[in-house]
Every structure is written in C-alpha cells, then in structure tokens.
Amino acid sequence: MKILAIDTSSMVASAAVMDGQKLLAEYIVNHKKTHSEQLMPIIEKVLESSGTSIREIDAIAAASGPGSFTGLRIGAATAKGLAHALGIKIVGVPTLDGLAFNLPHCQGIICPIMDARRNQVYTALYKWDRGGFYKLMPHCAIALSELLEEIKRREERVVFLGDGVPVHRETIRKELGDRADFAPKNADRQRASSIAELALQALERGEGQDAESFVPFYLRKSQAEREYDRKTKPEGCL
C-alpha cells in the first residue's frame, strides 16, 4: 500500500510518499503562498526521489481542512484530479489532526491553533493514549479567549503548535503562564507525513472516498447560520 499525501491548508506546501513500512520521501516548503505553482512540482519531486511511479500509488491523502480557503481548494482540486485519473480513493485527514500528530507520545494536552484571523482560531484539543490520540474537544472556530477559558478549566500542561502560535504566543503565555509550552520549529507546522500516517490508519479502517465525493472541510458557518447564532449563542463547534 503506497500513499501520496499533500497538505496545502496553510502557508506551508507539503507532499510525502509513504508505504506500510516507512516514509519514503517528504517535501515541506514554507515560503510564500504560491501553492498553485508549487504543489505539482513538489509532488513530482517526492515521487521521483522515492523512485515511485504515480501508477503505484494506491490512494491520495489530502489535508481536508480547516485552513486557508484558497489553499484547501488547490489541495482538493489536485487530489481530485489525480485520484480521478488514477481511479483511486482519496482519504481526507482533518488538518488539525495532522498537526497534533506531529507531536506523538506527547505528555499533557496537544492544542493545534491555526490563525482564523480577527482573534479567532481553528483549534481542537488532543491527548495521547498509548498508540494513538483522542480528542478532548472537537474541531472549533472560536475566539482565542474562549479557547483559553476552556483550557483553564483543565489542570494539565498544554503544548501549542500551528501558525496561530506566532500571532497569539504572548497572550497565551500571559494567560496560562508555565502551563503553556510551544512545539519546536521542526514540528510546529503542517507536514504531509503526518497526513500520510493518519490516512494509512484510516484506510486500514476501511475509510476513504471516491474523487467525486471528496470536499474540503471549511469549519465555517454561512452568513445565515452566523446571524442565527448571534441571536442564540456566541460561537460554535463541529
């Protein structure tokens, strides 16, 4: 089972080739958001340097969201095009799951935060338990202040990572003090290898969908829903 994974949900463009035994190749670039120009050459590079023909690929793994709208569209369009042409499945892996998976066997709570602008973050809370992780809090698009309130209710240490960290680091430090930790630079952004590993696990469980039915997961409400919510409750999670 060989899998080609891509993540274009943020500034980072990343692609990886992984099989059941090992990570064969990975490429990560975090310099200017030109995914539409960069993604295909990156895919070509990981295939070429791992000596993999595109026809050997059994499934495409794509970071499904949340994230940058344009980035997610480029990733989804690329995954759909490749999967359709090759007649193989797409496995969508939530971006936040991929980020949390950058910190395997981490102690305490893992909290990926992606900058959703206007002091909002895309986030979720994870915890490792032996071989895998589980979610303590589902994927949310919420105000940073609300996330910090939620974390204060728990007693454990929290490791933050993602592109929301440089935006909110000082506030987090001020509010949580020593309880907050930040992931090192080698692990704090999207990596296609994390998406690949989670996708392989999902395939073993029989998950995956055809090219036509795959859609990005924007984690965002429509204007009508937002207006309804404004009247009933402040923010929402999925």
Place this chain on the structure above:
Amino acid sequence: MEFGMRLGKQLGPGDVVCLEGELGAGKTVLTVGIAKGLGIKTGVTSPTFTIINEYPGEIPLYHIDLYRLEDGDEFYYIGGEDLLYGQGVSVVEWASRAEGFLPEDCLWVSLKRLDESEDFRLIELTVTEKRRDLLERVSKSEDTGY
C-alpha cells in the same frame, strides 16, 4: 489622484483600504493614484465587472469591487479573505458587503463631490488608533488642499 499617490506610497503588505462614495465620486481615479504610489505600471480599470483585479508589483495591488456580491459568504467563496490577509495592498469598494471578513485595522476613505463640482472632492480618511501613524505620514506629505 494626487491624494491616492500620497496614500499609496505609505501603504504596505496587508493594508486594506475601504472606499466609499457614490458613482462618479472618483473611487477608480483614487485607486489609479494608489497604484501609482505603489509603483505599479499597469493601467488600472474598474473591477465592477470582474470583481477582483490583481496588479503585480513589488507590493501587489488587489482592486476589489463587491457591488455584484450578495453577502459575505460569496466573498469567502471567491477566496477574498486570502487576498485581504495576503502580501499585497487591497482596495475594496462596497466593503460593507464583506463585513465580518475585514481586518480590524482597515482604512476607510470616503469621497464626496463638492457642489456638483467636477474638480473638487471632500476626502475623509478614517483609521483605527493603531494606524494613527499612517494618517500622520499621509497628512505630512500633503501640501495642497484637496
């Protein structure tokens, strides 16, 4: 046009200028000035039909007209948010249609014709406290009354 150039010279990546004014108030002319101030050589035309016009440059300019959009959702689904928070300067006409998507520190520019005059405009520039420095820099560079 001159005011646009002065403003354009002071703008940087991620700045968003929201333009308000009636038809013929000079929104496009002001944008031409901003483009010149940014050093963009290509001619600027109205984006009412195309919704978004992109002008490449050292700092790219995104000229956006939301007149033909229904609501913020449509703005999101054309990837507007990625432009506003990107590496360029955005000039947005009918910005109120994208309320809830605009950055906190937008500049608001309102254009009014004075007494049906062809040549004079009242220009009001509103910024948040955080961007007060920009306001000062623009006004310092001013010499004639506009």
